[in-house]
Amino acid sequence: MTPAARLSAAIDVIDAIETQRIPAAKALKEWGTAHRFAGSGDRAGIAGLVWDVLRRRASSAWVMEDETSRARVLGMLKLERGMDVADIEAMCDGSRFAPAPLSDAERKALASRTAAGAPAHIAGDYPEWLDSQLADVFGDGRIAEAVAMASRAPxxxxxxxxxxxxxxxxxxxxxxxxxxxxxxxxxxxxxxxxxxxxxxxxxxxxxxxxxxxxQDEGSQLAALFSGAKPGEQVIDLCAGAGGKTLALGAMMQGKGRLIATDADKRQLAPIHERLSRAGVHNADVRTPKGDEDPLADIRASADLVLIDAPCTGTGTWRRNPDAKWRMRPGALEVRVKDQQEVLDRAVQFVKPGGRIAYVTCSVLPQENREQVKGFLARQSGFTVVPPEQVMSALWDKAEDFAAAVYQSPEGLLMTPRKTGTDGFFVSIIKRSQP
CATH class of the missing domain: 3.30.70.1170 (Sun protein; domain 3)
Structure with a gap:
């Protein structure tokens, strides 16, 4: 397929996403099924265009003063791909399989308009209802932070x-x-x-x-900041597919007791094969069965409980830009409740002097610092380990890293703009000795 043909296909896929209200991955799969002649390179190229449109869904429409799928694609070429009017016009020449030629209005918009002066949620390409939360965290820097969260991740x-x-x-x-x-x-x-x-x-x-x-570098750092050591008893309370479980196992060097579990047993399905391949032999995977508590035999004995908390995933928007446009306020409320429950559950497992590593891949304050504040208000005998102490795990890079992250009394926040990672919040909460 020619670049122009790929562009036409991307317009069709975006149109399907917008009109049918379906996830981007499904729309791309359906397009590929209906166009089996397209090679893997063509499908990858079309997918890249589609994901980039979703990254710039709001700002591209603003630039074009038009919310059609075609307008969003054209605006994206200017904003995300950095193409000038001549380059875009060359792809839209109306030839076979190519998009129709640019109209005078389209040409004028591409030549003169930018996202400068647009409202923050449009310039930053995120849902308007999240503006107050992002302003709470980033202030006037929220547009720059959001733009970084929209760029393609390595x-x-x-x-x-x-x-x-x-x-x-x-x-x-x-x-x-x-x-x-x-x-x-x-x-x-x-x-x-x-x-x-x-x-x-x-x-x-x-x-x-x-x-x-x-594994994203931010996720690697979150595991590193937990301070898991050989010989400790460590519980990964929201293990999922086991990404951080594997990191913890390597940090423990096969020594000690590593227990992995998750409230959703379906999420645990891949973990067994991954642990075997990684050579983590000190891990005990406990799959929930009915109403039984898989950790019923553990009380106040864990050195570390890692909570890779269920969250909105706002910190991973650059990997899944489709998700931010499908996110609704109700989802945030559900996640905040889930986080409260798992934090309170962790208390029974932590021994005196032990610690909870609370981690989210979110940048929203309700899921991060406010969640930690709420936990400290509910549970006595816990304090947050100062971020500078947590970051000392990076040794010679700790000072530079400290200058890059957002720090608060409740923990530290990594972002694509500041640290080049996904957005991750980490708080290490220590239980006092009796």
């Missing part, structure tokens, strides 16, 4: 120290353009272009043998 990998070393993995994955992540001592990063397909990391020998895992 592919980050964590080197599993139970099986490999970063130097070895870096050399092995050089052909994929892997470089060291700026903060995590275990991270590798592969930058991705606008139309680039995700590299086949799962087919790499390093992955097959358990030497690397796909």
């Amino acid at each position: 592919l980050d990998l964590r080197v599993n120290t139970l099986k490999s070393k970063r130097e070895k993995a870096l050399a092995s994955l050089k052909h994929l353009g892997a470089t060291e992540t700026p903060w995590s001592p275990l991270g590798l990063r592969i930058e991705l272009g606008a139309d680039a397909r995700n590299p086949g990391v799962h087919a790499e020998e390093d992955f097959i043998k358990g030497g690397i895992e796909v």
Whole structure:
């Protein structure tokens, strides 16, 4: 397919998303099924265009003064891809499979209009109802933060120290353009272009043998900040598919007791194979059965309880821009309630002197600092470990990292703009000795 044909296809997919109110992934899959002639490169190129439109869904319509699917695509080419009028006009020449030629109004808008002066939620491309929450966290910087959250994320990998070393993995994955992540001592990063397909990391020998895992650098740092140590008893209370469980297992060097569980047993399905491949042999996966408490035998004995809390995922918008436009206020309310419940549940497992690592992939204050404040008000005998102490785990990079993150008495917040990671909040809460 020509670039112009891909552009036409992207317009059709965006139109399906807007008119049928379906997730982008489903719309792309349905388009691919109906157009089997399109190769993998074409599908990746069309998907890249579609995701970029969703990143700039509001600002592109503002620039074009038009909310049609075509207008959003054209506006995206200007805002996200940096194309000028001549380049866009060359793709829209009305030839076979190409979009229709630009109208005078479209040409004028592309040549003269920008997102400057637009309301914050339009310039930053996020739902208007979230503006007050983002202003609470970022103030006047919320547009810049939101724009960074809309940009395409790189592919980050964590080197599993139970099986490999970063130097070895870096050399092995050089052909994929892997470089060291700026903060995590275990991270590798592969930058991705606008139309680039995700590299086949799962087919790499390093992955097959358990030497690397796909994990955003922010998630790696969240696990590192938990301070899990060999010989400790550690509970991953919201383990899901096991991303942070694997990181904790490597930090513990196979020594101690690592327990992984999740309220949703379906989320745990992949964890067994992942633990085996990674060589984590001290993990006990406890799957809920009916009304039974899988942790009924544990009381006040854990050195660390990690809560990778269920959240809105606002910190991962750059990986799933479709999600922010489908998010509703009710979802935030549900997540806040879930977080309160899991935090209060963790109390019974933490021994005196032990700690809770509360982590979200959200940037919203209700899920982060306000959640920690509420916990401290409900539960006596707990204090937050100062962020500067938590960040000391980065050794020689701690000072620079401290200058990059947002700090509060309740914890620290990473963002794509400040740290180049997904948006992650981390709070280490320690239980006092009797």
